[in-house]
Amino acid sequence: xxxxxxxxxxxxxxxxxxxxxxxxxxxxxxxxxxxxxxxxxxxxxxxxxxxxxxxxxxxxxxxxxxxxxxxxxxxxxxxxxxxxxxxxxxxxxxxxxxxxxxxxxxxxxxxxxxxxxxxxxxxxxxxxxxxxxxxxxxxxxxxxxxxxxxxxxxxxxxxxxxxxxxxxxxxxxxxxxxxxxxxxxxxxxxxxxxxxxxxxxxxxxxxxxxxxxxxxxxxxx
Amino acid sequence: xxxxxxxxxxxxxxxxxxxxxxxxxxxxxxxxxxxxxxxxxxxxxxxxxxxxxxxxxxxxxxxxxxxxxxxxxxxxxxxxxxxxxxxxxxxxxxxxxxxxxxxxxxxxxxxxxxxxxxxxxxxxxxxxxxxxxxxxxxxxxxxxxxxxxxxxxxxxxxxxxxxxxxxxxxxxxxxxxxxxxxxxxxxxxxxxxxxxxxxxxxxxxxxxxxxxxxxxxxxxx
DNA sequence: TGTCCTCCTTCTCCGACGGTACGGACGTGC
DNA sequence: GCACGTCCGTACCGTCGGAGAAGGAGGACA
Numbered sequence: 001x002x003x004x005x006x007x008x009x010x011x012x013x014x015x016x017x018x019x020x021x022x023x024x025x026x027x028x029x030x031x032x033x034x035x036x037x038x039x040x041x042x043x044x045x046x047x048x049x050x051x052x053x054x055x056x057x058x059x060x061x062x063x064x065x066x067x068x069x070x071x072x073x074x075x076x077x078x079x080x081x082x083x084x085x086x087x088x089x090x091x092x093x094x095x096x097x098x099x100x101x102x103x104x105x106x107x108x109x110x111x112x113x114x115x116x117x118x119x120x121x122x123x124x125x126x127x128x129x130x131x132x133x134x135x136x137x138x139x140x141x142x143x144x145x146x147x148x149x150x151x152x153x154x155x156x157x158x159x160x161x162x163x164x165x166x167x168x169x170x171x172x173x174x175x176x177x178x179x180x181x182x183x184x185x186x187x188x189x190x191x192x193x194x195x196x197x198x199x200x201x202x203x204x205x206x207x208x209x210x211x212x213x214x215x216x217x218x219x220x221x
Numbered sequence: 222x223x224x225x226x227x228x229x230x231x232x233x234x235x236x237x238x239x240x241x242x243x244x245x246x247x248x249x250x251x252x253x254x255x256x257x258x259x260x261x262x263x264x265x266x267x268x269x270x271x272x273x274x275x276x277x278x279x280x281x282x283x284x285x286x287x288x289x290x291x292x293x294x295x296x297x298x299x300x301x302x303x304x305x306x307x308x309x310x311x312x313x314x315x316x317x318x319x320x321x322x323x324x325x326x327x328x329x330x331x332x333x334x335x336x337x338x339x340x341x342x343x344x345x346x347x348x349x350x351x352x353x354x355x356x357x358x359x360x361x362x363x364x365x366x367x368x369x370x371x372x373x374x375x376x377x378x379x380x381x382x383x384x385x386x387x388x389x390x391x392x393x394x395x396x397x398x399x400x401x402x403x404x405x406x407x408x409x410x411x412x413x414x415x416x417x418x419x420x421x422x423x424x425x426x427x428x429x430x431x432x433x434x435x436x437x438x439x440x441x442x
Numbered sequence: 443t444g445t446c447c448t449c450c451t452t453c454t455c456c457g458a459c460g461g462t463a464c465g466g467a468c469g470t471g472c
Numbered sequence: 473g474c475a476c477g478t479c480c481g482t483a484c485c486g487t488c489g490g491a492g493a494a495g496g497a498g499g500a501c502a
Binding site for chain 2: 094097098100102120123124125126127128130131133134136137139140141168169170171173201202203204205206207208209212213215218219220
């Protein structure tokens with residue numbers, strides 16, 4: 001039996017979805033909430049498997065409520081959040097997914113889709129409205145792709161030089177690098193000089209740039 | 222009427238899917254292909270709305286074929302590719318989406334799902350297997366997010382300083398920055414000094430680091 | 443209107459770090 | 473032996489960055 005909590009500020013919507021879901025033998029509507037704050041407390045008390053969450057709600061909106069629900073408990077026994085909204089604005093979608101939602105449907109979706117979505121989400125999978133899927137894919141495809149093979153001529157660097165370059169890209173000075181590698185500062189300068197000449201750079205600042213651009217180091221780690 | 226082309230190296234699969242789709246009044250199977258190369262030429266000749274594409278095929282695999290199909294024509298009148306495979310390996314999924322596929326289903330999906338997917342994809346939307354959606358969302362949520370509000374204290378920088386920082390992060394020297402902004406080098410040095418002091422940095426090299434880490438500039442643009 | 447403040451602009455002086463050039467040591471592996 | 477990578481040194485110079493000062497443009501506010 002899948003336990004469902006409905007959060008929406010409009011009573012009619014709550015009743016409509018409630019009746020719709022209650023008609024299914026494997027679904028049980030355990031409660032509802034009129035705003036995000038109520039949804040969070042109700043979820044803690046009722047322990048639903050799935051929370052149907054509207055975005056635009058007073059007091060606490062659906063995105064913030066989702067963040068709280070997801071942050072509450074470990075991955076394993078956490079209510080899955082299915083966002084259900086009238087608008088499919090890009091910002092909403094991306095924020096919702098980052099907040100930890102498992103699904104995103106529009107309210108004009110057929111009843112069968114909604115029921116299906118609840119089951120899919122309860123099973124731990126995810127489901128998005130087709131238009132949303134399309135844009136998510138487009139967004140994803142536009143991303144660089146984290147696993148590229150370092151195409152640039154970083155290949156010409158020796159292991160030690162690569163190590164030094166990595167430290168340069170952490171903002172270390174020659175002296176700090178020397179201390180970290182337990183060598184003389186002059187040695188570091190030699191390595192740095194070779195790196196700059198091999199990669200045809202002028203500065204260590206430029207070295208930092210190529211370190212990031214080549215993927216030797218990555219932003220956000 | 223939605224025109225469908227089926228590409229799979231196993232004849233049984235082609236026949237099975239063909240019969241399945243032909244039973245629908247709004248679908249028309251216009252042809253099939255036993256490998257990626259055939260699929261590409263057949264698509265050019267038959268102009269299908271949707272291509273059901275297997276990944277593992279001889280001669281030219283489904284991913285490469287998808288790339289060719291998508292690269293062939295402009296966005297508007299391009300066949301939509303629906304990947305249909307036995308395995309949902311991450312690499313396959315990501316590569317397929319980057320190649321330009323509009324959907325990704327597993328062959329063990331219910332017949333109704335397949336038919337539904339063809340319609341969704343033909344309409345220009347996208348559809349993924351639930352498990353795939355889940356991982357795509359996870360992947361997406363883990364990504365930094367190109368449009369985040371720059372959480373770091375970059376906020377304290379004036380517009381001019383931000384501009385200078387951006388140039389520093391391109392590897393420019395003070396002199397070059399001065400030339401580009403048409404100001405005296407001394408002015409640039411003042412800006413740089415303020416940037417370093419505001420952000421509590423020592424080097425311009427460290428400035429490059431925070432420029433990347435904060436998302437002011439991005440690798441791969 | 444005058445005043446205050448921020449931002450952008452320019453300047454001087456100077457020490458420190460960074461980068462170049464050259465030379466030479468030692469060890470490993472082909 | 474030779475090539476290569478790693479290591480260390482001396483010497484020189486330039487750019488960078490810190491400290492301090494100061495004027496002009498423009499918005500905010502009373």
